[in-house]
Amino acid sequence: MVDATATRQGPGRVLIAVYGLFALAATSRAAVQIATDFSAAPVAYVLSAVAAVIYCAATFALARATRVSRKVATAAIVVELVGVLAIGAFSYAVPEDFPDATVWSHFGQGYLFIPVVLPVLGLLWLRRTASD
Amino acid sequence: MFEPLTWALVALSLVAMVYAIVLAARDRRIDWWLLGLLGVVEVLLLAQLVVGIVQLTGTDRDVSAVLFCAYLIGSLIILPIGAFWALAERSRWGAGVLAVACVVVPILELRMYEIWAV
Numbered sequence: 311m312v313d314a315t316a317t318r319q320g321p322g323r324v325l326i327a328v329y330g331l332f333a334l335a336a337t338s339r340a341a342v343q344i345a346t347d348f349s350a351a352p353v354a355y356v357l358s359a360v361a362a363v364i365y366c367a368a369t370f371a372l373a374r375a376t377r378v379s380r381k382v383a384t385a386a387i388v389v390e391l392v393g394v395l396a397i398g399a400f401s402y403a404v405p406e407d408f409p410d411a412t413v414w415s416h417f418g419q420g421y422l423f424i425p426v427v428l429p430v431l432g433l434l435w436l437r438r439t440a441s442d
Numbered sequence: 443m444f445e446p447l448t449w450a451l452v453a454l455s456l457v458a459m460v461y462a463i464v465l466a467a468r469d470r471r472i473d474w475w476l477l478g479l480l481g482v483v484e485v486l487l488l489a490q491l492v493v494g495i496v497q498l499t500g501t502d503r504d505v506s507a508v509l510f511c512a513y514l515i516g517s518l519i520i521l522p523i524g525a526f527w528a529l530a531e532r533s534r535w536g537a538g539v540l541a542v543a544c545v546v547v548p549i550l551e552l553r554m555y556e557i558w559a560v
Contacts, residue, residue, distance in 0.1 A: 323531045324538040327524065331546060334519075338512050346508055 316439035317383065318375040325435055326372045328428060333365035335421070336413045343410065351410045357397055358412040364390050365413075368432065384436055391429035394418060398426065443558045444493045451490060452548040454483050459544035465537035472528060472536050480540070483547065484521050491518055494554070503558070510557055517550040 318326060340358035348355055364386050371383035398417035401408045411420055418425025458479045465476065494514045498507055524543025528536040 319531070320533060320535050321538075323527065323535045324542060327527055327539045327542045330523070330527070331520075331542070334516065338516060342508055342512055346506070 316375070317372050317380065317436065322372065322435055322439065325431060326369060328424070329365060329369040329372060329432070332413065332421075332425065332428065333362065333369045336362035336365045339413060351408065353407040354410050354412050354415070357393075357414065361390075361393060361397075361413050364393065372432070380436065380440070384433070387429045387432040387436070391433070394425050394429065443497065443555060444490075445555075447486065447490055447493060448551050448555055451483065451486050451551050454479065454486070455544050455547035455551075458483060459541050462537045462541035462544055466534045466541060469534045470537065471532065471534070472540060476537070476540060477525065480521050480525060480544075483544075484518075487518050487521070487547070490514065490551075504560070505558055510554060513550050513554045513557070517547060517554075520546050520550075 316322065336358065340355065340362045343351075343355045343358055368383055368386040368390060371379040371386060394414045394417060397412060397414035401411075401415040408415055413421060414425055417423060458476065461476055461479065462472075465472065491514045494510065498505065498510060520543050524540055528539035528543070530536075531539065
């Protein structure tokens with residue numbers, strides 16, 4: 311029997327709080343970057359905005375905690391993991407495209423590497439709550 | 443920036459964070475001491491918003507107003523949202539949520555201090 315609401319209980323509540331925080335941080339960062347000086351680093355700023363959308367989706371899907379939202383959360387977090395690894399690698403390989411950082415640049419170094427750890431924890435938590 | 447207010451906010455939010463971690467570690471729920479302390483921090487954050495905007499209009503420093511105000515407003519909404527999310531949890535993890543919310547306040551204050559000092 312799958313308890314669909316399990317993602318927002320217990321440790322999941324702290325996980326969602328951290329996701330919410332990164333949703334807020336990524337959204338404000340992208341908004342300020344795009345509003346103030348978009349042409350300075352368009353690649354980085356668009357990716358900032360993509361990261362913001364992913365964090366918002368993951369936060370709301372984990373917090374909603376229905377069967378459907380579990381699938382949405384899983385998809386968002388897989389994209390997040392791929393995104394943080396890809397942008398992390400690109401930000402080292404093509405630094406000229408990233409004169410200004412995104413949340414995912416250098417594997418989230420500016421955010422204590424939490425961006426690269428968070429999706430792993432998220433997927434583990436989804437798996438754990440699915441088998442209850 | 444009015445530094446005493448900044449350092450008071452850093453210190454008080456770290457005290458609240460440690461207290462929240464102690465509650466979670468001892469398997470306790472959020473108590474009124476923690477909520478009271480967060481209330482005091484929130485009032486000081488509100489004062490920081492007012493002081494920050496007043497100082498921003500009077501300074502000749504090259505501070506990014508958009509960025510600075512984003513941090514001032516962001517710091518103001520963290521604790522209420524954290525408390526809302528934490529109070530719905532009837533276990534030690536509610537205090538865990540508030541510990542996370544508390545650690546954000548000093549980070550934002552120190553970032554603001556950096557932006558101001560440039």
